[in-house]
Amino acid sequence: MLFLFDYIVNLSIFSLLVSTPLVIRSFLHLRPLKQLNLWIGLYGGIVSIILVMLSVKQQGYSYDIRYAPVILVFAYLGPAAGLITGFFALTTRLLASGNWPPAIIGWAFIMLVFSIFHLFISRSRLTPLKKSMAFFGVYIVLYLTTVFSFHILVDKPLFHLQYLLFVMLGVILGSLLIESNERLRRIITENQYMEKTLEASESKYRLIAENTSDLIMVLDKDYSVSYISPSHELVLGYPSLELEGAEFYKIVDPDDAGMFRDTIEKMFENKNTHSMEIRLKHKEGHWIQFESLCRPVKGEEGTTRHIVMISRDISERKKAEQFLLQSEKLSIVGELAAGVAHEIRNPLTTIKGFLQVYKRENPSIKYNDLLLDELERIETITSELLSMAKPQAAQLTRMDVQELIEYTLEFLTPQTLLKNIEFKRNYSGIGFPVTGEKNQLKQVFLNVLKNAIESMPDGGEIYISLQKVAEEECLISIQDQGCGIPKELIPRLGQPFYSLKEKGTGLGLMISHKIIKQHHGSIAYQSKVNEGTLIEIRLPLAAGR
Numbered sequence: 001m002l003f004l005f006d007y008i009v010n011l012s013i014f015s016l017l018v019s020t021p022l023v024i025r026s027f028l029h030l031r032p033l034k035q036l037n038l039w040i041g042l043y044g045g046i047v048s049i050i051l052v053m054l055s056v057k058q059q060g061y062s063y064d065i066r067y068a069p070v071i072l073v074f075a076y077l078g079p080a081a082g083l084i085t086g087f088f089a090l091t092t093r094l095l096a097s098g099n100w101p102p103a104i105i106g107w108a109f110i111m112l113v114f115s116i117f118h119l120f121i122s123r124s125r126l127t128p129l130k131k132s133m134a135f136f137g138v139y140i141v142l143y144l145t146t147v148f149s150f151h152i153l154v155d156k157p158l159f160h161l162q163y164l165l166f167v168m169l170g171v172i173l174g175s176l177l178i179e180s181n182e183r184l185r186r187i188i189t190e191n192q193y194m195e196k197t198l199e200a201s202e203s204k205y206r207l208i209a210e211n212t213s214d215l216i217m218v219l220d221k222d223y224s225v226s227y228i229s230p231s232h233e234l235v236l237g238y239p240s241l242e243l244e245g246a247e248f249y250k251i252v253d254p255d256d257a258g259m260f261r262d263t264i265e266k267m268f269e270n271k272n273t274h275s276m277e278i279r280l281k282h283k284e285g286h287w288i289q290f291e292s293l294c295r296p297v298k299g300e301e302g303t304t305r306h307i308v309m310i311s312r313d314i315s316e317r318k319k320a321e322q323f324l325l326q327s328e329k330l331s332i333v334g335e336l337a338a339g340v341a342h343e344i345r346n347p348l349t350t351i352k353g354f355l356q357v358y359k360r361e362n363p364s365i366k367y368n369d370l371l372l373d374e375l376e377r378i379e380t381i382t383s384e385l386l387s388m389a390k391p392q393a394a395q396l397t398r399m400d401v402q403e404l405i406e407y408t409l410e411f412l413t414p415q416t417l418l419k420n421i422e423f424k425r426n427y428s429g430i431g432f433p434v435t436g437e438k439n440q441l442k443q444v445f446l447n448v449l450k451n452a453i454e455s456m457p458d459g460g461e462i463y464i465s466l467q468k469v470a471e472e473e474c475l476i477s478i479q480d481q482g483c484g485i486p487k488e489l490i491p492r493l494g495q496p497f498y499s500l501k502e503k504g505t506g507l508g509l510m511i512s513h514k515i516i517k518q519h520h521g522s523i524a525y526q527s528k529v530n531e532g533t534l535i536e537i538r539l540p541l542a543a544g545r
Contacts, residue, residue: 013050013054013169018072022498037080038081041084071132072175074485075128132172216310219306238251238286260276275294276294278290292309396435398542411421422460424464428467432541433542436539439520440518443515447508449462463478471541474541475537485533486529523535
């Protein structure tokens with residue numbers, strides 16, 4: 001029993017010594033040591049020293065499991081580290097007891113065979129645990145050879161069997177501890193790698209979600225919102241927390257809410273991707289139109305658990321579509337004007353001439369003047385159609401905007417005197433050179449100022465200001481005190497045949513828009529009903545002024 005107790009102590013201490021550096025390494029993230037194999041071989045030698053000190057004495061021989069660490073070091077690290085561990089084990093054994101010849105010869109024989117066997121077994125694909133058992137099998141053969149060669153306790157086979165059994169237990173325990181720790185280390189390393197990969201992936205998606213202008217939203221099966229991207233605050237003005245839950249539906253346009261709910265409900269049922277256009281309310285109160293792509297996210301059972309909704313502001317695209325439509329209208333109007341105006345003018349001239357002759361012969365007929373006024377109106381419309389339709393060769397020259405405005409004001413002065421209207425000028429500086437077609441720009445100023453005059457039947461003042469808003473641009477502002485324009489009608493200004501005047505055609509402003517665009521400028525309107533209208537025209541200044 002004492003013999004069994006001694007070996008149990010040996011195995012326990014051996015297991016503790018094997019586990020200690022493995023456990024310490026799992027808690028300390030140290031840089032790998034240089035010549036790690038040699039350091040481990042040295043540590044294995046220290047373990048062998050401790051095991052020899054705990055050895056069992058039998059008839060002058062020292063029996064211990066010091067060859068268990070030697071076998072493990074050979075199996076895991078190779079001959080270099082194994083020889084270091086074996087050297088310490090032999091030295092301590094010689095100092096601990098006698099019978100040196102069998103100990104030295106047996107050690108040398110084992111080291112030689114282990115080194116040769118390692119060269120052979122290293123070519124195989126055996127796991128370190130299986131290599132340990134293979135080395136132990138070789139050790140059994142070498143041990144028995146040494147016992148019978150030196151006749152060491154040949155009459156006690158049970159003793160040798162117990163010794164070999166405990167060495168085997170030491171090898172198995174040590175291998176299991178090392179393998180368990182290595183497997184645990186690999187799992188931890190893989191988990192750390194996966195965590196880092198997940199963090200990096202999450203960081204990328206967060207970077208995209210937080211910096212994209214697209215709105216990203218996740219809807220759950222109960223139609224509540226579980227995720228709102230930070231872009232909602234950038235585009236709509238709402239912090240994410242304000243829209244989570246069911247609050248998102250409050251900002252959907254009431255006209256689109258039914259369609260939106262029906263689409264989401266169908267997606268949870270048929271699992272198909274859908275796209276739609278909805279209007280969402282900005283925190284400041286105006287509506288923004290979005291194009292939304294909705295994709296279902298399936299769960300483990302194959303059912304749709306979430307819907308990812310990606311919305312993009314298409315306001316600019318809608319404006320571009322309206323602009324394209326407007327351009328198509330202008331193109332159609334131009335084509336019609338070219339064909340219709342010529343066909344009308346010839347018979348119109350004939351009718352007008354005969355009507356004037358008829359008026360001189362029959363001055364008493366009261367409808368003559370009315371007919372002539374209407375014919376002049378038709379002639380005006382056809383003239384405007386022709387000026388818009390026919391291609392005009394633009395003669396670009398350098399001119400001063402201030403001089404053009406003054407020329408136009410002088411031309412309109414008689415009309416303003418009759419209607420009790422006064423022009424108020426405010427020029428910030430002198431010299432406003434632009435490059436363009438003089439007659440076309442005169443036509444723009446004439447159209448705008450005539451509209452301002454006609455909007456003030458009771459008289460008043462028209463303010464004209466001219467200033468440089470930048471080094472490369474000048475601003476012409478014309479402010480009247482007329483009847484004004486309703487806010488909802490301002491976007492329609494410049495469309496053909498749209499006019500707020502009773503007998504207006506809308507072609508004057510349309511032509512003005514076209515001319516300003518050709519001169520790379522812009523025209524904008526601000527107006528309040530019964531307060532007046534402000535028209536701002538921006539033109540690029542000529543270089544080298």
